[in-house]
Amino acid sequence: MQALLFTAHGGPEVLTVADVPAPHAGPGRIRVAVRAAGVSPADDAIRSGAWKDIYPIPLPYVVGVDAAGVVDEIGDGVDGVHLGDEVYGVRPAGATTAAHAVLDLWAAKPVAWTWSQAGGAAAAVATGSHALDELGVRAGSTLLLDGASGGVGAITVQLAVARGARVIGTAGPANHAFLRDLGAEPVTYGPGLADRVGTRVDAALDVSGHGDVRRLVALTGSPDAVRTLVAHNAAHGVRLLRVDPSGVPAALTAAAALADAGRLTVPIAAEYPITDGPAAHARIATGHARGKVVITLTTQPDEAAAR
Ligand SMILES: NC(=O)c1ccc[n+]([C@@H]2O[C@H](COP(=O)([O-])OP(=O)(O)OC[C@H]3O[C@@H](n4cnc5c(N)ncnc54)[C@H](OP(=O)(O)O)[C@@H]3O)[C@@H](O)[C@H]2O)c1
CATH class of the missing domain: 3.90.180.10 (Medium-chain alcohol dehydrogenases, catalytic domain)
Structure with a gap:
């Protein structure tokens, strides 16, 4: 083959x-x-x-x-x-x-x-679902996704919105309208992020690995409310997300139901x-x-x- x-x-x-x-x-x-x-x-x-x-x-x-x-x-x-x-x-x-x-x-x-x-x-559904579970994202939560417009981010935005969360997502300016269409409030990544976000958030996920996770710790108030997907950013008390395989079939099934309800696109x-x-x-x-x-x-x- x-x-x-x-x-x-x-x-x-x-x-x-x-x-x-x-x-x-x-x-x-x-x-x-x-x-x-x-x-x-x-x-x-x-x-x-x-x-x-x-x-x-x-x-x-x-x-x-x-x-x-x-x-x-x-x-x-x-x-x-x-x-x-x-x-x-x-x-x-x-x-x-x-x-x-x-x-x-x-x-x-x-x-x-x-x-x-x-x-x-x-893989993006498995990762995003597990991250939202670990971070306790639920209806009423405010979540910051740093690197929201890529493969994992674009799906995780929608999974979090489907839980009833408010989602703030970072992206380059050219992707802000794209993020808005997915249900997130876009901000530009990089230095000055905290000022642009302008609010305390309940949880943050470092998706891209390009930013400084200390900014995410400052915005949440604790490294326990932050996860990173990228090993080199597992620092300053922020843990690397490791997907638990036992939860993956249920996460994939739930995502398929959201897709067929018109609430999750890829x-x-x-x-x-x-x-x-x-x-x-x-x-x-x-x-x-x-x-x-x-x-x-x-x-x-x-x-x-x-x-
Ligand atoms: N730990 C795990 O279990 C796990 C699982 C899956 C993936 N991952 C890792 O997660 C990472 C992201 O994967 P992906 O598939 O989403 O990547 P991707 O599709 O390449 O997306 C990367 C995104 O990062 C954004 N970005 C670029 N520079 C940035 C910066 N300085 N600050 C914030 N965001 C920035 C880009 O936004 P713009 O285009 O708008 O600039 C782009 O949308 C990869 O390193 C991957 O290996 C880990």
């Missing part, structure tokens, strides 16, 4: 589409014929080698940690899903950007989303065919995606052979 992989760390140009054996579901997992897979800054960091000391990977490595597709193999012990079901989900160990991918955690794909939207949603920054993997990684590396970057796959003639 076709897979987007690299055999040595480097720039986006090390990515290549190669023919590899199809994986099999194994106990507790499912396999899908992939229609679309997400691209995230983590993929860029893994490929470049930036994480090779903290997150060693086997080479060759097939990129991607989330995808959407049609179930074509079901492992032992899996209930509640059938061959032919349309699902979206995550595979934290990677290898979702391929004709067939194993998923560890999944839910039914909402009807309202295109394949690209579903393919790019799962803005697509850009989509590329699998043959344009280097362009997709170059796009995410800009650090200024407006929503999700995704890679799309078409049905491959080798699908039957993979069964």
Whole structure:
């Protein structure tokens, strides 16, 4: 089957589409014929080698940690899903950007989303939902999202609004109208943030990792009311968010219900065919995606052979 992989760390140009054996579901997992897979800054960091000391990977490595597709193999012990079901989900160990991918955690794909939207949603939904739970965001809360216009931020804004929270989101000026449309109050990130926010907030999430988390601690009054998604910003008492896998299927199911109720969309920054993997990684590396970057796959003639 076709897979987007690299055999040595480097720039986006090390990515290549190669023919590899199809994986099999194994106990507790499912396999899908992939229609679309997400691209995230983590993929860029893994490929470049930036994480090779903290997150060693086997080479060759097939990129991607989330995808959407049609179930074509079901492992032992899996209930509640059938061959032919349309699902979206995550595979934290990677290898979702391929004709067939194993998923560890999944839910039914909402009807309202295109394949690209579903393919790019799962990791961001899992991350945003868990962050809101840890931060205790509920109706009446005021939440600050620092880096609200990217893949994780654009989804987390809407998840928080759906809980009844007031959401203040940082973005570059060109993305302020975009954030308003998602239900957030936009402010520009960077020095002077506290003055621009102008109010105490109950909780803050450092999504981008580019800002100074001390500003978020000052705005909430405590590092316990702040989480960061980016390891180098886990400082000054602010903890790194680690998604608890046990909560992911319920989070994906709840997000699908919101989507089909018209309350959660997945803005697509850009989509590329699998043959344009280097362009997709170059796009995410800009650090200024407006929503999700995704890679799309078409049905491959080798699908039957993979069964
Ligand atoms: N810990 C976890 O479990 C976990 C899970 C998922 C993701 N992550 C991490 O979370 C981070 C964000 O992921 P993502 O997919 O949302 O990235 P992304 O799609 O690349 O979005 C990055 C966003 O950051 C904003 N930004 C750029 N410079 C900024 C600054 N100085 N201050 C504040 N915001 C700034 C950009 O806004 P403008 O374009 O408007 O400038 C952009 O919208 C990545 O580092 C990723 O690896 C961690």
